[in-house]
Amino acid sequence: MLWIFLKVCNKISHVNYTFIYLGVLKVRKEKEIIVVGHKNPDTDSICSAITYANLKRTLTGKNYVAKRAGSVSKETQFVLERFGAKEPEYIADVRTQVSDIEIRTVEPLKKGVSVKNAFNNMKEQSAFLLSVTNDEGYLEGVVSVGDIAESGFDVYDNRIVSKAKTSFKNIIETLEAKVLVGNPDGVFDKGKIFIAANTPDLLETYIEPNDLVITGNRFETQLFSVESGVSCIVLSKYNDDIQHLVREKAKEKGVLIMCTPYDSYTVARLINQSIPVESIMTTENIITFSIDDFTNDVKEVMAKNRLRYFPVLDEQGKYIGQISKRSFLDMEKKKIVLVDHNEKNQAVDGIEYADIMEIIDHHRLGSLETINPVFFRNQPLGCTCTIVYQMYNENGVEITPEIAGLLCSAIISDTLMFRSPTCTEYDKEAALKLAEIAGIDIEKYAEEMFSAGSCLKETSSEDIFYQDYKTFTTAGVTFGVGQITSMNSGDLNEVKGRLNEFMEELLKKGGVDMLFFMLTNIIDESTMLLYKGAGAKEILISAYGPEVPDDGVLVKDMVSRKKQLVPALIAAIQQ
8 A cells, every 4th residue: 555655656756747847836926127226325226226217118118117225315205296106115135036937826725624635736736735724824734645654554443533623514525425314514523433344233342422434235234323323334345225214213313314326445545645734744843935935934844844845925914825945946037127327235135146147337346246247328328317318218118207307306406516627518418308398497496306315304314325325446445425415515524524423333333434425515615524443534635635633524516426526535535
């Protein structure tokens, strides 16, 4: 019997692998292509992600989705609200997740289902593991082929069926029986299984109340069993013709009588398979994975376990399918489009595990590497959104007022209303055309936008610092540069002391060698430059002269981090 069972298991194994290989049943989220800017995104980073994703959807019909790698600033919030744009969803890490691999849809069971039903289910679905869920879809346990095999060998206890609280409906289904007398809605939860093969005069020694008796065409045995108060009689190889006295007595005593086409030997073998899977399923220490789990972590867990299949749960913790080590064979990396940056330390976490498809940027070439060739567009313009604006025009795609407002806002923000040395004539020309489409007075709107982002008194030092912060690496030195802009010198002076203290504490945590922060006055076109870290003061002296106070140095005619500060810092560090 064991040999036959293992042969069946081997057959299931073969079919299961074929099933997965062919990918007949699988669950995947709709594949999206993520368009995302840098960490601690500014207005250009958010707006370029939104507008470029819209352009790519229009051109390709594919699912390009704008996301953000950090919190949006008050300035950006103002822009999004003004033009009715939804804030992009936050994404912290772009490593491959369970949702990116094949999840096999193996239908779950309910805990009351019989073991026989479960095994048939396994054969039909070519599965080695079945999950047991409640009515809401939450996992209650798992049943493996091994669990079913084990239950088949526990044949020495003739009370196993009642101990498992087996429903009579399960017994009827397993034995393919027909109810002759009584209510099948009950549960067999007391007594033993007894095959009445003895002569009637010996039955009194063996049959007890609540037993389940297996017998055949024996009037005396049937009647004695009913009179003894058994809970159920199974008539093997028997039709529905039972004597009137037995029928009436059974009704009177509440005894369930059913008939089955199987002989007594077969009934005895089959009846143990009627027990509910609840009695054999594993309920503790079940290893499950969420659809959002990273595959790196999943592989690590799998490697430490001898199990072959694992249930997968959705975002609400409900069962949706299962995975195995073979599920990783056709794993697809997340597809990413980067906008407004091309430095690895500015990119969303896990970028080295993603499939970078495109980069749209206006900064210096950074440290990012790709496995495959990518579409890379980098132009010396004042704003990434200016490049995106060009691409709309090049492809003949209509620019709606909403898109125009986002593009225009980003150009105004990145060029500081055309005051930044990074601003080109094309940036200004693009912004004016976009303002016309968006229906805004560009100077009045710029003042409103900058004022919205300059409310610093009620903003924490951390939020101010990370509002627009980037890190750079050169000559083995990593340094961070943050910037805020305001039209109000009073606001900038108010946060100066707080930021100096915050930078001092932040530097102690490590990660960078030096920190710099630009408090930029848009009206004066000047910057109060704060600094922290060993060697930072010497670098500023090298770049801007000997007068560098400890609490910050005022640099006239400096408003651009990209074109003015960062190049000067890199040159000083490399000397």
